Amino acid sequence: MPSLGEMLSVATNIFWAYSWVAAAALMMLFRWMANDIFPEHAKAFVSSVFSRFFGHFFNRLFDKLMTIVVDEKYGITRNQIYDAAEIYLRTKINPGAKRLKAEKSTKQSNIKLSMVKDEAVVDFYEGFELKWQFVLVHTEGDRARLQPEKRYFEVTFEKINKETVVKEYLPFVLAKAKEIKENEKAVKLYTRDCPYDDDDEGGNGSGDWGCINLDHPVTFDKLAMDPNVKRAIIEDLDRFLRRKDYYKKVGKAWKRGYLLYGPPGTGKSSLIAAMANYLKFDVYDLELSSLHSNSDLRRILLCNNNKSIIVMEDINCSVQMQDRDREGDGDSDGDKLTLSGLLNFIDGLWSTCGDERIFIFTTNHKEKLDPALLRPGRMDMHIHMGYCTPEGFDILALNYLGINDHPRLFPEIKGLVREVEITPAEIAERLMRNENVDPALEGVLDLLKRKKDEQGQSLGGE
Numbered sequence: 101m102p103s104l105g106e107m108l109s110v111a112t113n114i115f116w117a118y119s120w121v122a123a124a125a126l127m128m129l130f131r132w133m134a135n136d137i138f139p140e141h142a143k144a145f146v147s148s149v150f151s152r153f154f155g156h157f158f159n160r161l162f163d164k165l166m167t168i169v170v171d172e173k174y175g176i177t178r179n180q181i182y183d184a185a186e187i188y189l190r191t192k193i194n195p196g197a198k199r200l201k202a203e204k205s206t207k208q209s210n211i212k213l214s215m216v217k218d219e220a221v222v223d224f225y226e227g228f229e230l231k232w233q234f235v236l237v238h239t240e241g242d243r244a245r246l247q248p249e250k251r252y253f254e255v256t257f258e259k260i261n262k263e264t265v266v267k268e269y270l271p272f273v274l275a276k277a278k279e280i281k282e283n284e285k286a287v288k289l290y291t292r293d294c295p296y297d298d299d300d301e302g303g304n305g306s307g308d309w310g311c312i313n314l315d316h317p318v319t320f321d322k323l324a325m326d327p328n329v330k331r332a333i334i335e336d337l338d339r340f341l342r343r344k345d346y347y348k349k350v351g352k353a354w355k356r357g358y359l360l361y362g363p364p365g366t367g368k369s370s371l372i373a374a375m376a377n378y379l380k381f382d383v384y385d386l387e388l389s390s391l392h393s394n395s396d397l398r399r400i401l402l403c404n405n406n407k408s409i410i411v412m413e414d415i416n417c418s419v420q421m422q423d424r425d426r427e428g429d430g431d432s433d434g435d436k437l438t439l440s441g442l443l444n445f446i447d448g449l450w451s452t453c454g455d456e457r458i459f460i461f462t463t464n465h466k467e468k469l470d471p472a473l474l475r476p477g478r479m480d481m482h483i484h485m486g487y488c489t490p491e492g493f494d495i496l497a498l499n500y501l502g503i504n505d506h507p508r509l510f511p512e513i514k515g516l517v518r519e520v521e522i523t524p525a526e527i528a529e530r531l532m533r534n535e536n537v538d539p540a541l542e543g544v545l546d547l548l549k550r551k552k553d554e555q556g557q558s559l560g561g562e
């Protein structure tokens with residue numbers, strides 16, 4: 101006959117066993133509810149509430165959980181996973197979060213919300229749950245001077261998912277953060293004369309360049325230019341981006357050069373901005389006349405980022421470089437800016453530092469350029485930006501006035517555009533003078549007639 105004590109102990113065990121079964125059943129029920137009943141946006145919140153009460157308790161009790169600590173720093177450098185988690189978790193903040201941090205620099209267009217100390221975020225991956233917690237501790241003693249605060253994330257999940265978390269989930273967070281960053285990225289315009297420092301979020305090493313956001317709204321569809329040339333440029337850029345491995349295989353630096361030539365006001369600078377917006381590449385405006393030596397040029401190459409467009413406008417006017425045949429007598433290379441220095445910059449050894457670089461030269465007078473710059477293979481594509489065509493006019497009219505046709509004025513205007521040398525800039529300026537369609541188009545017509553007379557007279561006079 102069991103003693104009273106033994107009977108009580110058995111009863112207690114049975115009671116606890118049933119409690120665990122009930123807790124497990126409840127937890128499964130709540131998980132099912134969170135996954136299948138609640139709408140997508142409420143799932144994370146509901147699940148986090150139930151997990152907090154039941155799941156966590158249950159998992160902790162059976163020692164099923166493990167935590168990975170993601171420190172802000174990796175040695176003296178930043179920890180990529182921490183930075184990625186910070187960006188990724190912004191998209192996962194629970195609707196029920198009680199405290200958040202809001203940030204925006206002068207150059208950013210959006211407000212960024214992020215987690216504050218001890219705030220937790222629940223995420224789901226491949227059907228299992230991960231709990232992220234942001235931890236901030238104030239360091240003490242000697243270390244406090246060097247690093248007053250220590251920041252890290254803790255990500256907690258069931259131990260059985262460790263492999264998936266390390267091999268799949270964390271790489272997924274890195275990739276997602278990269279994608280978010282690319283989408284948020286504002287294209288920047290760098291120049292050496294600019295007094296600003298950029299917002300340099302990830303310590304991107306802008307060297308002695310200052311920058312502002314390139315808020316140029318132009319895109320390819322707004323550019324009035326030969327549609328075949330436009331298509332060819334877009335295809336060329338796409339091919340360039342796709343071919344990282346190809347460039348490596350054939351032993352060439354991953355870079356591309358374009359020469360844009362044509363009269364003033366035909367859209368050379370606009371095309372550069374459209375390319376930058378399309379690729380989301382930063383633009384480095386290299387004012388050649390402000391450079392004094394080849395070593396200046398080299399220094400510049402070393403301190404601009406990958407995924408960048410390096411622009412040299414008005415190449416024939418910006419610098420008087422002596423012929424290459426006469427270079428090298430007397431002055432040592434590096435003391436002054438020379439044509440060979442510039443050519444080295446484009447396709448010599450120095451050009452190979454960095455990846456995904458695009459070089460663009462512009463000129464109003466291609467015929468005045470040194471033949472060395474035009475030699476085949478030096479600039480991959482020579483793009484002529486010419487006077488406005490009837491198709492170009494259609495694009496400008498749609499862009500500035502929002503119209504596709506005007507039965508009375510379009511035929512006459514297009515007929516004259518075919519005959520007269522007029523730049524897209526001149527037409528755009530006329531179209532902007534009046535917001536009403538008829539007077540704006542009449543203004544363009546007047547200008548075309550006047551130009552026709554002038555051009556007829558100057559031809560007659562020759």
Ligand SMILES: Nc1ncnc2c1ncn2[C@@H]1O[C@H](COP(=O)(O)OP(=O)(O)OP(=O)(O)O)[C@@H](O)[C@H]1O
Nearest residue numbers: 322323324363364365366367368369370524525528
């Ligand atoms: N092809 C074009 N399509 C649409 N707009 C254009 C085009 N060309 C010029 N424009 C308009 O004219 C303005 C001046 O053009 P842009 O500065 O691009 O010309 P450019 O060829 O670079 O001239 P420059 O040789 O003087 O530097 C642009 O801001 C744009 O509004």
Ligand SMILES: [Mg+2]
Nearest residue numbers: 368369370413
């Ligand atoms: Mg220009």
